Amino acid sequence: MSDVIISVEGLGKKYAIRHQGPRSRSNYKTVREALSQGALSLATRWSRRHREAAKAAQREDFWALRDVSFDLRRGQVLGIIGRNGAGKSTLLKILSRITEPSEGRVTLRGRVASLLEVGTGFHPELTGRENIFLNGSVLGMARAEIRRKFDEIVAFAGVEKFLDTPVKRYSSGMYVRLAFAVAAHLEPEILVVDEVLAVGDTEFQKKCLGKMQDVAASEGRTVLFVSHNMAAISAMTHRVIMIEQGRLALDDRTEVAIARYLESASSYAGFYEAPDRHPDPPYISRIYIDSGEPVHASGQDMTLCFEIRHPGPVTQVCFSFQILNQLQQPVVHCWIFDSDAPICRSGTVTELKCRIPRLALNIGSYSLKTFLSEPPGGRLFERLENVCSFTVEILGKQRLFPWRPEETTWLGDFEWSVGNDQSHSPVYEWSIT
Amino acid sequence: MAELIIEAGRAEKNYWRDLWRYRELFYFLAWRDILVRYKQTVMGIAWSVVRPLLTMTVFTIIFSRVARLHAPGAVPYALMVMAGMLPWQFVSSAFSASSQSLVDNANLVSKVYFPRLIVPASSVITSFVDFLITLGLMALMMIWYRAVPEWHMIAFPAFIVLAFFAAVGIGLWLCALNVEYRDFRYIIPFVVQFGMYVSPVGFSSTVVPDKYRLLFSLNPVVGVIDGFRWSLLRGQPLVWWPDIANSIWVTAVLYFSGVWYFRRVERNFADVI
Numbered sequence: 001m002s003d004v005i006i007s008v009e010g011l012g013k014k015y016a017i018r019h020q021g022p023r024s025r026s027n028y029k030t031v032r033e034a035l036s037q038g039a040l041s042l043a044t045r046w047s048r049r050h051r052e053a054a055k056a057a058q059r060e061d062f063w064a065l066r067d068v069s070f071d072l073r074r075g076q077v078l079g080i081i082g083r084n085g086a087g088k089s090t091l092l093k094i095l096s097r098i099t100e101p102s103e104g105r106v107t108l109r110g111r112v113a114s115l116l117e118v119g120t121g122f123h124p125e126l127t128g129r130e131n132i133f134l135n136g137s138v139l140g141m142a143r144a145e146i147r148r149k150f151d152e153i154v155a156f157a158g159v160e161k162f163l164d165t166p167v168k169r170y171s172s173g174m175y176v177r178l179a180f181a182v183a184a185h186l187e188p189e190i191l192v193v194d195e196v197l198a199v200g201d202t203e204f205q206k207k208c209l210g211k212m213q214d215v216a217a218s219e220g221r222t223v224l225f226v227s228h229n230m231a232a233i234s235a236m237t238h239r240v241i242m243i244e245q246g247r248l249a250l251d252d253r254t255e256v257a258i259a260r261y262l263e264s265a266s267s268y269a270g271f272y273e274a275p276d277r278h279p280d281p282p283y284i285s286r287i288y289i290d291s292g293e294p295v296h297a298s299g300q301d302m303t304l305c306f307e308i309r310h311p312g313p314v315t316q317v318c319f320s321f322q323i324l325n326q327l328q329q330p331v332v333h334c335w336i337f338d339s340d341a342p343i344c345r346s347g348t349v350t351e352l353k354c355r356i357p358r359l360a361l362n363i364g365s366y367s368l369k370t371f372l373s374e375p376p377g378g379r380l381f382e383r384l385e386n387v388c389s390f391t392v393e394i395l396g397k398q399r400l401f402p403w404r405p406e407e408t409t410w411l412g413d414f415e416w417s418v419g420n421d422q423s424h425s426p427v428y429e430w431s432i433t
Numbered sequence: 434m435a436e437l438i439i440e441a442g443r444a445e446k447n448y449w450r451d452l453w454r455y456r457e458l459f460y461f462l463a464w465r466d467i468l469v470r471y472k473q474t475v476m477g478i479a480w481s482v483v484r485p486l487l488t489m490t491v492f493t494i495i496f497s498r499v500a501r502l503h504a505p506g507a508v509p510y511a512l513m514v515m516a517g518m519l520p521w522q523f524v525s526s527a528f529s530a531s532s533q534s535l536v537d538n539a540n541l542v543s544k545v546y547f548p549r550l551i552v553p554a555s556s557v558i559t560s561f562v563d564f565l566i567t568l569g570l571m572a573l574m575m576i577w578y579r580a581v582p583e584w585h586m587i588a589f590p591a592f593i594v595l596a597f598f599a600a601v602g603i604g605l606w607l608c609a610l611n612v613e614y615r616d617f618r619y620i621i622p623f624v625v626q627f628g629m630y631v632s633p634v635g636f637s638s639t640v641v642p643d644k645y646r647l648l649f650s651l652n653p654v655v656g657v658i659d660g661f662r663w664s665l666l667r668g669q670p671l672v673w674w675p676d677i678a679n680s681i682w683v684t685a686v687l688y689f690s691g692v693w694y695f696r697r698v699e700r701n702f703a704d705v706i
Binding site: 015093094095096097098099100101102103104105106107108109112114120121123125126130133134137138139140142143 | 436437438439440441455457458460461462464465468469472540541542543544545546547700701703704
């Protein structure tokens with residue numbers, strides 16, 4: 001069928017995890033390691049059984065992606081969801097030819113452009129104008145094409161006045177706007193987008209969403225869209241695939257898939273753990289609730305623990321998190337910045353515990369959104385969304401009406417005093433604490 | 434419409450076509466490196482003139498005054514040093530730049546697809562620009578000393594090409610190895626320093642004893658330097674044809690094996706970088 005533009009059959013990607021003590025955490029090896037490995041395999045060369053045993057002891061295969069198959073037609077927008085480390089990014093990397101699959105095949109009928117991260121190839125010392133050309137050509141645009149769209153790109157980003165300023169002097173908002181503008185004006189048959197919408201202000205996000213919808217609907221292009229933002233997924237797509245532990249867990253209409261996703265998210269309640277990886281950039285390896293229960297009693301103290309892995313002592317780390325309600329609105333924001341209290345200044349693992357006294361949330365389900373970054377203007381190391389979800393219950397308090405999550409998010413203490421026209425002093429006082 | 438199939442271990446038939454299609458990226462990366470080169474420096478491009486000039490002065494003093502070496506023919510020693518330094522600085526800075534280039538552009542490699550060969554190849558261009566500037570300096574010095582080249586000069590471009598391939602060949606090897614084994618970051622400055630002594634930069638190849646000659650000429654830069662001197666200056670011996678032949682085949686082996694090795698490990702770059 002000529003209408004199928006992407007066809008993925010039995011795709012798999014295997015990584016070998018080496019077991020060589022703590023040093024093998026890093027991805028690249030040193031010559032010494034390679035030589036000693038070589039010597040080892042030489043020594044065991046004569047016995048086949050030995051060799052295999054030695055190999056098995058040294059490495060373990062990890063399938064980041066396995067048996068993934070789907071077809072996509074021209075003009076469709078496909079959402080890809082799954083938790084962190086499920087294999088979404090690996091899939092996108094294979095589709096955009098950055099890395100090679102270990103098995104299976106992909107047939108692409110058209111040019112692929114990927115927006116795995118906006119601003120790829122931007123150079124801080126170069127001006128906005130220069131970066132438009134550089135970034136455009138990195139993304140696969142011809143020079144003539146960039147020149148033709150130049151004005152459009154500049155207008156979309158709204159940086160006319162700063163075209164000849166080095167981008168290192170740009171605000172982070174301007175930087176991202178310019179980067180997205182270049183990418184949005186590519187004209188590939190297939191566009192791969194990963195989490196770009198989490199950047200910029202709301203107005204710009206709307207503009208980006210609009211642009212992507214245009215690209216799909218009116219220009220007949222195919223879009224693969226990865227996001228943790230269910231609102232964006234449901235606005236953009238009609239069909240979603242969900243990836244769980246490297247496998248295709250679901251391929252269905254958007255509503256069905258989102259419902260399944262949220263349901264499965266709650267089964268990981270109260271806990272988050274990232275697969276091991278190289279700690280540069282730093283990342284959050286574990287989040288848990290100190291009580292060990294994914295249930296919080298409203299009004300009690302709550303302690304959240306975060307484990308950060310970093311390559312060594314790092315200065316200027318900023319960490320913050322938000323508690324989000326079911327509507328993905330932030331209701332609590334807590335932060336710790338290195339400038340106030342030094343963190344990650346020694347060792348390679350830092351554990352942060354945040355105690356929030358008398359956390360009086362209303363009943364309902366909540367989740368965390370975390371940010372690990374350098375100070376404003378610097379790099380964003382990691383952003384996690386919808387992790388470590390938990391529910392809030394109200395214990396030991398009764399009222400006439402049942403408690404309802406939609407009434408409020410915050411359920412703080414309050415006190416009443418009731419008076420009437422027959423007495424100056426309150427008749428009685430009533431409070432809920 | 435072009436159909437592209439991605440499969441495990443599939444040798445990409447259209448790699449060389451892709452390389453051609455991405456030729457603009459090659460220009461842009463080279464252009465970026467040149468633009469960025471002397472940003473936020475006071476002297477700017479003057480550094481490209483000052484560095485070879487200072488090195489040349491020091492070498493001339495050490496080798497000619499202190500070590501009492503002579504240049505063959507009636508050529509001023511300074512000119513001979515300059516003609517040797519010209520290719521050496523180009524080759525050494527080109528292969529150090531290209532060996533570091535992929536690691537420096539790690540964010541590109543792990544985020545977008547393009548034939549990776551473009552990155553080390555384009556990084557050689559910056560060194561080539563420096564080379565052209567130094568060449569201008571050489572021309573000025575030749576005018577100053579009234580040194581008119583012989584007919585040999587027509588062979589000069591061929592030696593530039595030889596220098597180019599030697600630089601790219603060494604660069605590709607080091608670049609591909611550096612992605613996986615970061616030891617090479619420490620090895621490269623050592624190679625450059627070491628290479629300076631085993632190449633006839635400050636002295637003429639004629640002072641090398643005959644019994645070491647063959648070994649000496651296995652260094653591909655030796656043939657390049659001798660060729661530069663022979664084609665630019667008067668009365669310089671081409672030393673030995675075997676020298677040049679050695680240089681050519683070593684360069685060819687380095688270049689083709691470099692491309693082969695690079696292509697072989699290239700597909701895993703994004704996973705290990």
